Amino acid sequence: MSRVQPLSGYPEWSPQERIIETHVIRELERVFALHGFGGIDTRAVEPVERLAGDSEAAKEIYTLGRLNAGGEADATLGLHFDLTVPFARYVEERQGTLQFPFKRHQIQKVWRGERPQEGRFREFYQADIDVVGRDSLPAHLEVEVGVVMARALQALPIPAVRFHVNNRMLVEGFYRGVGITDVAAALRSVDKLDKIGPDGVAKELAAQSVPGTATEAILALAQIKAEDSSFVAAVDDLWETSIRVEDHAAAQEQLAQGILGLTALVDGLNGAVPGCAVADLRIARGLDYYTGSVYEAFVEGHEDLGSICSGGRYDSLVAGGGFPGVGLSVGVTRLVSRMIKAELASATRAVPSAVLVAVVDEAAREASAGIADRLRARGIPTEVSPTAAKFGKQIQYADRRGIPFVWFPGEAHGEVKDIRSGDQVPADPDAWTPPDPDLHPRVVTG
């Protein structure tokens, strides 16, 4: 038997911490459902060839073997590393029966063979929402999905979440207009701005044969940031003063469409959750498949954690095309891990029980159980003392668990003691109710 020890990259929470995680998941689900997003759940495994389709991610995949095959993997199945790959397969499989546009949320664990570090795990929960259309998807859904996510995150006991948003059409139109031909490669370089700085990006772009004037222009574009549509004037100015290719009409049209999209997104997000969004034109998001709005969200004061939610608009969820959509994904475990470590939130107690019914002696256990059942019948989480020890010991039992009330059975009904204040009053198990904040464990800030 191996020594018992935590595995790096596989976080687990104490019962009290798990209440925080459950609260986060439930609140996200609640807000998603309030906006019409129903939940699905997919299997944890996919054929490896599907998982490996995205070559960038391939290195992170866990494959499955069988112990009775001598530990040999047949490597045909692997654990999903995100919820997009299984969702795409789910939609492809059920395209004949799903109703489009199809809205879903999905909250499950994913696995990645990455080197564990702060906020980066090998097994973690993600919470995704997507809207997927059949053949077409109205642009206003890019705003709607962002609003749903902004509200869901706002419902959590964490500091304000700020969405940094951009639009791929804006970027592509601009890049093309100033003479960049391999837009995807240039985007991947700009995506490293925070890591390697403007000089590093310029060096990479030079290696891609991007003209110096274009590099200058797109680095200037990446500096533009605004909390409202004032970014439009800045982009327009930069566009007018940049050296453009001769035939830039199509690029300009794409740029204009992107500006409209980004304006609608920033205004829509800030309209729904004031101050939650900033147009940040450096947001590139390396993945090739985004084609419209892109989002990256950070917790204020915890930007060092990296993005806790990201996503974007894509042309097709399914390889063959025809399923345009927009989606966002929350790194639940990353967020919860920070909430716990930085003590952003805590649970008021570690157990569901609001009441411990004391047991006078073992012969009277049934009477105590009867009282517990009468409380439970009215939805009050209750447990019965496991032993008929002295009342002091039974109170200690409740105290150690954070159970706020102890019920002492008596001739008529009995008495209930708030063990925090020491107050003890006669009470009827068919009528007494704990004050609302004590009914269930709550998650509170700080």
Add this chain to the structure above:
Amino acid sequence: MSRVQPLSGYPEWSPQERIIETHVIRELERVFALHGFGGIDTRAVEPVERLAGDSEAAKEIYTLGRLNAGGEADATLGLHFDLTVPFARYVEERQGTLQFPFKRHQIQKVWRGERPQEGRFREFYQADIDVVGRDSLPAHLEVEVGVVMARALQALPIPAVRFHVNNRMLVEGFYRGVGITDVAAALRSVDKLDKIGPDGVAKELAAQSVPGTATEAILALAQIKAEDSSFVAAVDDLWETSIRVEDHAAAQEQLAQGILGLTALVDGLNGAVPGCAVADLRIARGLDYYTGSVYEAFVEGHEDLGSICSGGRYDSLVAGGGFPGVGLSVGVTRLVSRMIKAELASATRAVPSAVLVAVVDEAAREASAGIADRLRARGIPTEVSPTAAKFGKQIQYADRRGIPFVWFPGEAHGEVKDIRSGDQVPADPDAWTPPDPDLHPRVVTG
């Protein structure tokens, strides 16, 4: 890219079916919490040497490899095949901080490399409850845990669940008394009674050198079944008339203790959920580690599915000893799969939305979104029509999804139509509420 097709043994549900699964999980959680069982969540992986500790299960373990290691497994980690192994490790790791007796529920997926068949999957949800003590655990908790589970299963939209219960002390005392030395081996044979019949069991016992008189006695014991404590007289009679070993005082004492335990269990279970329990002395449960009450539960009319919930009392959760407990585990996916296939239950709709707010034209989308937000502010799941198509099309959109109400914005407030009855009435988005049964999708029987 591989063809898209379901994987045998990895069930997935449609959005409407997933509502049934979610309902089952939530109801179990609700009843568990009402009785003081808080939830924990453990990582999906464990060191293989821990998983393989139980040699019987070893053949079913999925090991993890890494794709970048050429598909080779290092076979040091595997996916858990139940929730007991990770729970034992969790308790061992946290024995210094957990409060004992520790009650927990745990509802997660587990993986087994078994050949898939009806009710047997490779990836499935289990829902476990356990109470674990430190050094000791009062026997009445064997009744309590059974009662909690009986109530949790009773809360589900399924036919009555019947617990077949037995007691290992009763069986062991009896077996020893009639001259069986290797009780565990005999138990494993009796456990096959349904599969190989009394003659098959007798043959196996003969191979174990069990005397014919003993075989006769324990096969007679396995026939005893009663819905109340009337089994006691039958056991006593059989004991008195069986050929016993000369020095059977200790065995008789063990038998007597087991009879007390089983009496308390049957009476306790039937007291809490009338008719839910039957003392069934053929219930052996192959696993060696049970030492007191054992439980196997079946859905009435669906006995062919096999047990949907089982468990028992054990001397120690942790290999080193010192953590006696009692627990029960529900095969959630097995149960849900039957609920869906046999149409035992269905969801009243496939989406959370109770209301679709129609959009008059795209310019008026914001007004519709505002109405939706006013409804959501009062907890009414609402979505806005994705297009401003003709109202007929928008009604069709709602109809296809099962959204019961369509809201038509108007000068003053607007009107709401129940698209099932066709009734349409003026309504105020700050006051109107759908009738309670329509607020959320419900899971109904049949």
